[in-house]
Structures are given as structure tokens and as C-alpha cells.
Amino acid sequence: MNDLSQLSTSAKGRSLLPSPEQRERLRRKRTLRDNASRYGIGAAGIGVVIALGMIFVYLFSEVMPLFKSAQVSTEQTYAIPGVAGSETLEHLTIDRHDTLGASFTDTGRITFFELEGGAIRSSFEMPRPDDAAQSAFATGFATTGAFAYGYDNGEISLGQVEYAITYPDNQRHIEPQLTFPLGEAPLPLDEAGRAIRVLGLQLGDRGIYAAAELEDGSLTVTSFERRENIMTGEVSIEQTTAELPGFDGRARQILIDNRFRHLYVSDDGGAIHHYDIGNLRAPEYRGAVRVTEEGGVAKMALLNGTVSIIAGTTDGQVRQYFPVRDAQNQYDLTHIRDFARYEAPITHIEAEYTRRGFLVGDARGNLGIHHATAGADVFDAPKTEGPLARIAISPVNSLALLVDESQRLQVASVSNRHPDISISSLWQKVWYEGSSEPRYVWQSSAGGDEFEPKMSLVPLTLGTLKAAFYAMLFATPLALMGAIYTAYFMSPKLRGKVKPTIEVMEALPTVILGFLAGLWLAPFVENRLPAVFSLLLMMPIAMLAFAYLWSRLPTALRTRVPDGWEAVLLIPVIVLVGWACVTASPHVEILFFDGSLRQWLTDNGINYDQRNALVVGIAMGFAVIPTIFSIAEDAVFNVPKHLTQGSLALGATRWQTVVGVVLPTASVGMFSAVMMGFGRAVGETMIVLMATGNSPIMNFNIFEGMRTLSANIAVEMTEAAVGSSHFRVLFLAALVLLAMTFVVNTLAEIIRQRLRKRYGNL
Template sequence: FDGHARQILIDNRFRHLYVSDDAGYIHHYDIGNLRSPQYRGAVQVTDSGHVSEMVLLNGTVSIIAGTSDGQIRQYFPVRDARNQHDLTHIRDFARYEAPITHIEAEHSRRGFLVGDERGNLGIHHATAAADVFDAAKTEGPLARIAISPVNSLALFADENHQLQVASVSNRHPGVSFSSLWQKVWYEGSSQPRYVWQSSAGGEEFEPKMSLVPLTVGTLKAAFYAMLFATPLALMGAIYTAYFMSPKLRGKVKPTIEVMEALPTVILGFLAGLWLAPFVENRLPAVFSILILMPIAMLAFAYLWSRLPERLRSLVPDGWEAVLLMPIIILVGWICVTASPYVEILFFDGSMRQWLTDNGFTYDQRNALVVGIAMGFAVIPTIFSIAEDAVFNVPKHLTQGSLALGATRWQTVVGVVLPTASVGMFSAVMMGFGRAVGETMIVLMATGNSPIMNFNIFEGMRTLSANIAVELTEAAVGSSHFRVLFLAALVLLAMTFVVNTLAEVIRQRLRKRYGNL
């Protein structure tokens, strides 16, 4: 290259070599093969000066470059579409009013100290894009700066060779609003991302503690659980409270409420070890049941209504639901038995492979399994509260509706549901709160992968499960430890916001239907 080299850096893997020149450029060489090094190009750091100082941060991946016009910039190699590394500008830091003369990297973090020609000293953190500290420490230029191995003491000497020591209290520089809630461009990544990866085996590992994947995972688990549980629980509550005979209701309601006493660790154990492999091996059966079961029940109800009155009178009023049990068992058995043949006929022998070929990632422990298992745990909560709300609708309202010629179904839709809507909405919110805070089911029935999507065939990691897994391993007082407590606070805030919103809606419903 043209010009004169000012500084040369080599990473600790002897893969990348960087040369700064007096024209404001950093030149990048790939020296992985020392016999044939390759020139990978140059990046312009400044167009109004030169690179006065540059240093490799801990891990020797990122470069921090300071310029003669006071700029501080971070660069590191990023893979392009050809799988080649190109040196890329990542982020800028606060600009200094004088040329940068010294940069010193911290020993165990992605932080660094900066000194300029006027004696100003600054502390910055790369990942958090944070300007932690900035103050004038000497009257003239700094001759040398250094930081202790535990990043608690800063040493700087002026041009008169006077050494000063400053105590540094900067225990959690990597935790900021941007690192927790915004996309961060981490070393080795091709673009900014939301990532939760709190620990790894290497000493040079950089913790990645974005709470966004955990929050999304919490909402994802709750969404699929409520999608499965809400229709079953509410419809079951309406039928049990209004259409079912008192004797049968006295058996059904306690049975469902007993389901709530089943420990969630048992549900999670069964979901992870039995339900997940079952769903994986019989995917067509699962979706066939979800589609055909309602159709079969509606078809049976229609045929039952068309039977002669003398035949229908053989079944006591309110006991019709018992007749559905053989239908449910038969449809389930047909779907499971026909599943292999459906796979061969429509999915080339494997629905899971067919999903993969069409761009859908499939994990054995996924949101579908969690939705079924957690829905099973949430149903008793929603059912019990909603059933009480429907059953306690004043009798004079329903009897008045029937006396005016309305059918039982018209009475349910026009009188019972509006009156019981407050209680039913409360039941749904209680179920949602239970789903958001659930720990053991999502811990045992998912892969605990902190991913950012709502794909029903992939897993997730929730706030509560993450706290349960990592809190015992986090060092007391560390950034990781504090972020886990912050995650608990976020979970509390989510529940508080949802409950507050639910209360507002309940009050409006109560005002609207309270005079019925």
C-alpha cells in the first residue's frame, strides 16, 4: 500500500494482521496460510487525519482505533457471502477534542481506557457501546496509561513522569439498556442480533445477555398454551354450567379441578419423555385430531338433533355429552392408526422431513408440545372460574329469556354470556398469568433454546425457566446474577401490566352489563 505503516497488530490465532498507515486507513491481511498471505482490503478510519493508536481488545478479535482528530471506532472481521472475512466498522464512541495518544484494553472484558493529547482520560465498553467515564486527569499530555488485571485500578503518567493511581469502580460496564433490549453486533456475528448466552468454556468468552429472546419465549409459551386451553376451558365451562345435568356436573367439575393438583414437574416429565416423541412420530395424527375432532363432534350433534324424539328421550336431559366419549375415542384411534399412511400418501413418508425440506425447523421438544402440556395445566384454572361465573348468573334472567320464547342457545348467547363475561374474562387472565409464570413444564418440555421466533415446531427459553436453570450457577454479585434478578423483575412487571389491563377491561364490562 502507499504511505508509511504506523502500527502493526496480529491476533492471538495468527489468522489476521492489521496495519495502520499515515493516510487514515487500516489494512487487513489474512495470514492463516503464512506461505501465501492474502490482502483482504482496507477500511478508512478518518479522512482528516491518521490512525494515531489502535489496540486489540480482550480476545484479539475487535480493534479499537483512535485518530488524530479525536475519533474512537471499533472494527472486527465479519464473514461475507463468500465466507471470507472483511474488516467492518461496528460502532463509534464519544469523540475527544484532542488527538488520541493512548488506548489500553482491559484484561478480562471488552472495555478499554483512552487518553488524549490534553490529558483527558476516558473509560469505554465496546459491547454496551457505553462511554463510562470521561475527565481531565493531567494538565498536559499523558505519557502512559495502564489498568490492573482485575480492572479496579488505573495508572497514568504525565510527561513529567509523575505517576498517578485512580481507583475504578466499574463492575458492570457490559450491562446497559442497549445490551439488554436492543440488537447488539457481537464478535463473530454477521449482523446485530438479540442473543442470550451467559456463559461458555473459554476464558475470552463475551457474555451475551439480551432479555428480548427470554421475553419473546415467555410470550410464545403462554400464547400456545392459551391457544390450546382457552377454547376447551371456556366451552366446557359453558356447557357444564348451563346444559349439563346437576348430577353429571357434580362429577365432571371436581374431576377437572383435581387436575390442577397434579404437580407440573410430573406434567413436564411426561411431556418431555412421552408426549414429545409421540408428537414427533405421529405429527399427522396430532393435526388430524385438532381438525377432525371438532368436525366429528359437530356432525354427531347435528345427527342427534335429527333423530326422532322417542329415541332422544331415551337419554336423560343433560347427559348427551356422555354419548360423545365413544366418538372421541374412535376419532382419536382412527387418526393415530392412519397417521403412517397419511405420511406416506401426502408427505413422502415423513412429515418432519417434509417440514424441514420446506424451510420449517423442527425440534422434538417444541412449542406444540409445551402448548398441549401447559394447556393441560391451565385448563382447570380457567374452567373453574368461568364455570362458576356462568352457573351464578341470576336464574330470573335465564328464566325470563326462556319465558319470552328464546331457545336455550339464544339465552346463552344473549343473556348468560354477557352477564358472565366479567368472570370469564377474569378466568382467562388468571390462566394467562399461570402460563406466563410456569417453570417446570417449559423447563422439561422444551430445548431451552433462546431463539427469536414464534415457530410452533421450535422451542423457546422463558424468563422463569432461565432463572431456575442459571441462578444457582451465577456468581453472587456478578453481572449475570444481577441480570437474572432483573429478569425476575421483568416477569413481575409483565404480570402487573397484564393484570392492570385486565382490571380496566373488567371494570368496563361490569359497567356495561351490570344492570342486566
């Protein structure tokens, strides 16, 4: 005991060991620090999970309105203003500010009324020929505001609705006007004075076209061109008339596209007849398509752009058609898609002004809203007790007028923000107008309202995978092999220089890599394609040949190079082979490819773009290599020494030890490195933005570019209108990108855990 007490005290009588009170105080401090670390790290981890969850929640909040169903709510009901009991309503319109409505009767009266309450604002009478009765009515596409009355003496009266907007006392005032593009006097459509039975009308940049079926069943089409003499101011109307080939049966409706190329006539036998009127002097009958076998074509309507026809039948079918170019460069009317079938005959079809959407009414009073591009049925509900006789939709798609058989008018609010987006339009092939077949296309905007947006995410997703694939194809072998050699074979001193140098590469801004790839690497690769392929082939051969020659040198000579420094000797070989391949490139092209490898590829059906996946793979590969190399090198270097030393002691060579011991043990870390590099490649933006050409194409051709999800978001987000379908689809693209990385990382973690469990006992 005396010895122990002497050991616990110093020569001066002070204790060398902490006192019990001091030990208890130190224990409390250590416990406090442990708890602070444990709870702090836990809170940080939970914060990361919450932040990730909030990102998902925010993206979902922006995306979910895309798939929200349409809503139609009746706000007011009253008798149609301006329509007497003995009159028939021919047409209804709404102004773009949802303030005024207009009713057109068979007597030629146009009445403008307040949508709020139905008070009449003004009324106009169309000029009509003396002793003539109205026999037909037609409208141009809704955006033109044009309409025409046909009479039983072969004449027509053409009018156009316009709205003058003024701001007295800073209050908007809308004044409706009735104008006459061809003058107020009725114009003869048939010189023989035969009654017009069915009338078709269209206005376009090239003039005005009117077509009619006359009382004897003949078909005629007339173009009107207004000419004004600059000197005298005299206005003249030039008419060109052509007779169209007839068909068996009588016409029900006539439609003309606004390019004056195609004319369509529905008959009472369930068919639509197609005429090519591009050359009015020699119109051509292109044939007929059978819409239904059990009834007739009740109604037709042209969609925005006047390319597609929506046909509704007496047996409740709703179908879309448009002309498709054949191998002989001729257009044939083709059935594209069907929509939800109604249980009663179709009574009216009304197209939206600026979208490929349309409204359908049937004889049971059901209202349906559909969209052609999305192939979607977005709304279906009964709105009237009897047949739904007439429908009008506002230019901004926020208000609808519904008329039943008793001439009662419903004013209904419409909420239908994104009918053009559906699961099928995003992820399946869509048959777009002007295409010969269904395709995957991304083309979100163009110069006019007639453009049909094409927002398939498939080309962008494929482009993302394509860019990541070629980047990983370039980076993975170099990074992993470099990591193995650096960690296991290289001398510590050389490793201390190489590893930090490669890791510093990761700090290089990707915008610099993209800039160099787009402005220097892409032209270099294009002008020296043989050199690129020669390098891929000759560089490994040269390195293996040098290694073989090195192994055959005398031992005394090889020992002069310190162990682990052999890689330095490869630098001159790499430089020499690279210089030789680049120098020989023009001669190789002259000898084997008629002077241009790029032209040779084009002649053999392989497209070559200057900014392509090859350039992206090289440039993005250099951005990914540091990530993979650093993690993989640490994993290999941290393999326990007793494992490698034991393997060598049992007689294995260094390479046998690497293959049998080091790689299985380090496989978990190496796999994690590859997955981290893949995640970096998937999310890369600036390199693919500057070095790919940004073309959303559907192939894995290494000589063509691509457009990735991230690059597309960077390019188009600043141009997208907030809250628009385009805007929300870009958020959906971000959600898809996030989901892709989340799924890949989850699978990687599962595989990593299995590898750790398998090799954890080594």
C-alpha cells in the same frame, strides 16, 4: 298491653325475647367482631401490598448496580520508578493482586515497583545485540505478559513477565520474574539487517508471531516455533518468514490476532490495512478501511479475544472494527460502532484483560472508559493537566496507572463493576464478534475468558410470550366452552362429578406434566405428526356430525337420555376418532409426505425440534385449563336465574339465551379467568424447562422451542457468581417477569371494571 306482655313471657314467667341488657351486650359483641374483621382484613390487604412492594424493592436493589456509573479516584502520585529523565516510558503493567507495577523503558530496563509508595522491588535488563540501538517496541495481548524490543540491525529480543507467588509465614509474597520464551539471545527478524521501524507481536497456542515494517517500508511477518529434542534436550527455534504486500504510506502500528489469522497495519493517512496470514506461505492483502478523513490513526488496541480493534484518531474519534465473514467465506474488516468523540487527539488506548472494555486517554488529559459489547461510554473526566501519555489497568479492573507528559504516575482506584450491561445491550440488537449482522442473542457463559457474554433479554421475553400464547391458544377455547356447557347445559348430578374432577387436575404437580411432556408427549408428537393435525381437524367435525345425527333421531329415542347427559355419548366418539387418527398416521405419511412429515417440513424450510412450542402448548394447556374452567364455570353458573328464565319465557332458545344473556352477564368473570390463566402460563417454569429444549431463539415457529424468563432463571441462577453481571441480569429478568404480570393484571382489572359497569345493570 296485657296481650303484649303475655307474648313476651313464657308459661313459666321467663322472657322469650332478650332483655335490653342482653341486647346491648350482643350489640357490643357484634360490633367488636365487625371491627375485628374489618381491621383484620384491611391489615392483611395492606400486608399483601407491603410484601409486593418489598419484592419490588429487593429486586431493584439487586438490579440498580448494573446501571451505576464508573468511578476513578486518584490515591497516590509519584515519579515513575525506574525511568530516568533521558529515558522514554514504553509500557506499564500491574500484577493481578494489585501489588506490583512494572515500567519498561526504551533502553531495555524493566523495573518492578511497589504500587503502595513506589519503592523499587527489582530491575532487569533485556539482552540486546552489540552495537545496536533500540528502534521499536511491541507487546502481545496483556494476558500473555509478552513484549519485544526491535533494533536497528533487524533483530528482536523477546521477553515475558511472570509472577511467582509464595506464602512464607502465611503471608503472600509476589516475586516478579523475567523469562525468555525463545531464549535470551536476540533473534533475527530480517536477515538483511535492515532497521525495524514498527514492530507487532502476538503469542498464541500455535506459537509466536512477530511482524515489522523495516526502514525501507517493506512489511514482513515471521512465525517462531520452539522445538526440543526429547533425546538430547537440545532446543531449536524454527522461523518462517513471509513478505507482505505493501501500500502507499508508512505504518504507525501493527497488530496480530492470537489465532494468527489476521494482521492489521495502521498508516499515517488514516487507514487500517487488513492482511490474511492464515497461510503464511501465501499471505493475502484483504484491503483497507478508512477510519478518518481529517487525520491519522493515532492508536490501535486489540480487545480481549483479539478479534475487535479499537482505533483512536488524531481528531478524537474512537471506533470499533472486526472482521466479518462475507458470502464467499472471506473475512473483511468492518466498521461496527463509534464511541463518544473526544475534543483532542487520542494519545493511548488500553484494553481490559477479561472484558470487552477499554480505557482511552487524549491530549487534554481526559480519561474515558468504554465497553464494546454494551456500546457504552461509562466514564469520562479529566485526570491530568497535560496529555495522558500512558495507561495501565489491572487484570481485575480495580486499579489503573495514569502517566502524564511530565512522567508523573497516578495510582487510581477504579470502580466499574458492570460496564458490559446497558439498555441497548439488553433490549436492542447488538453486533457481536463473529456475527455477520446485529442480532438478539442470549448466551451468558462459555468455557474461556475470551468469550463475549451475550445477554439480550429480548429472546427470553419473546419465548415467555410464545409459550403463554400457544398454551392459551390450546387451553382457552376448551376451558371456556367446557365451562359454559358444564354450568348451563349439564345436569346437576353430572356437573357434580365433572367440576371437581377438573379442579383436582390443578393439584397435579407441573413437574409431572413437564416430565410426561418431555419424555412421552414430545416423541409421540414427533412420530405421529399427521395424527396431531388430524385430531385438530377431525375431532370438531366428528363432534358436530354426531350432534347433527343426534338431532335427527326420533324424539322417543332422544328422550331416553336424561336432559344434560348428552355429553356422555360423545366419549366413544372421541375415543374412536382419536384411535383412527393415530392408526392412520403412518399411512398418511407414506401417501402424502414420502414417509416422514418431519423430513418434509425440513425439506420445505421449516425447522422442527422434538421439544417445541406445540408440545409446550398442549402440556401447559392442561395445567392452565383447570384455572380458567373453575373461575369461568362459577361465573356462568352464578348468572341470576330470573335473567335466563325471562329470556326463555320471551321465546329465546337456550343457545340464544347463552349468547344474548349469559355470556354478557358472565363476561367479567370469564375475562378474569382468562387473565388468571395467562398469568399462570407466563410464570410457568417446570413444564417449559423440561419440554421446550430451552433454546433462546427469536421466532414464533410452533415447531421450534424457546426459553422463557422463568426457566432461564431456574437454570442459570445456581451457576451465576453472586454479584456478577450475569447474576444481576437474572434478577432483572425476574423483575421484568414480575412487571409483565403486574401490567397484564392491571390492564385486566381496568377492563374487568369497565365490563362490570357495562353489564352490571342486567
